[in-house]
Amino acid sequence: MSKVLVATDKPFAKAAVDGIRKIVEEAGFSLELLEKYTDQADLVKAVADVDAVIVRSDKVTKEVVEAAKNLKVVVRAGAGYDNLDLAACTAKNVVAMNTPGQNSNAVAELALGMMVYMARNTFQPGTGAELKGKKLGIHAYGNVGKLVAHIAKGFGMEVYAFDPFVAKEVIEKDGVKVLSTVDELYSTCHYVSLHIPANDKTKKSIGYELMSKMPKGGTLINTARKEVIDEDGLMRIMGERTDLKYATDIMAEGNSTFAEKFASRYFSSPKKMGAETAEANINAGLAAANQIVNLLKNGDKTYQVNK
Structure with a gap:
């Protein structure tokens, strides 16, 4: 047996x-x-x-x-x-x-929840912003990315995607605009939702250079893997640009430093919550x-x- x-x-x-x-x-x-x-x-x-x-x-x-x-x-x-x-x-x-x-729907809902949370100043007093009309970039259009796009359109967001492994026609069929480079994704979108895997090509690929391209008030949402983030680069650009925000459900190695330096512009759940x-x-x-x-x-x- x-x-x-x-x-x-x-x-x-x-x-x-x-x-x-x-x-x-x-x-x-x-x-x-x-x-x-x-x-x-x-x-x-x-x-x-x-x-x-x-x-x-x-x-x-x-x-x-x-x-x-x-x-x-x-x-x-x-x-x-x-x-x-x-x-x-x-x-x-x-x-x-x-x-x-x-787990895709659970992760997708969490990603949108984090966007709302960061847009509303982590629910602290003060004037926040709405998601409606904002440009959202989906970095990797797999099962989760597809659902994030679907939910985001319900909020009235303008949705873009970059994924060289998914046919343009497949993405456009969902009413999502396809961008040809990762640089274009970050320079175009107010919000970027990360869904890339952690591998030799992606580890520490998201950091200073890409985040520096984001529009004013740019927010990065990471429900993927912490290994894809270049924490030193991210910390550097968030120090230089006081408008940038980062939310993740995979606690950063430098979590205490991020929290101390960037307060309401940074959020991490205590443990990975995507599939919870x-x-x-x-x-x-x-x-x-x-x-x-x-x-x-x-x-x-x-x-x-x-x-």
Whole structure:
């Protein structure tokens, strides 16, 4: 009998766990839980004889992969998968997957909420601004970016996008204006919503040069990854331009300095909040379970990320 492990330092909601168990057991597999563990060694020990693993933000390192002698698939319940050691998975013939789209609406709503919060002076006394009529730039037009654009148009925003990996026709079909360069996106838009992944090309790519191009009152919203931000460059330009704002749900390494220097122009949630809704929690967990069953029974590798 194949064994599936749900390893979550921050556990799924009970409804998600119940749903995962139902899917796994109806497929004829067994389910084990490792929740609220405090040491990575606990995860290394728990994977010893499992065939599949579901994680959230838990780190599936080379050590974990090598300790899992029977491991065939690991699924990150969420869109980002930089917590998975893809090279280690590939070396051991382990299929690594994510669950794209399951958290998208939650992240998109958070991005717009942050825009409102920053536009209204973090809800402190004083005259704020409206989103209506403002230009919003979507930096990467994937599942989340598409939903951000849809919601923003409901606010009456003028929406632009830059994504060299998505066909112009696909974006324009949604009533979004396509810009040809990232520089053009930042120089055109009052708000930029970041949805790029963290990789060798994007890490520390958003900083002084791009932010310096933004119009007066420019606001950067980051619900992607903190690694894509050049914090030194961002701090420098925010020091030079007292009109610029930055809001993120991935706390900056220099959080205390940002908060001290820029007060109402900077906001960070205490922890990553993008997928923190009951709906996203359940959707991602169930999707992960279904993908494992489909792979183990049918060889379906649709969402493999270590191809």
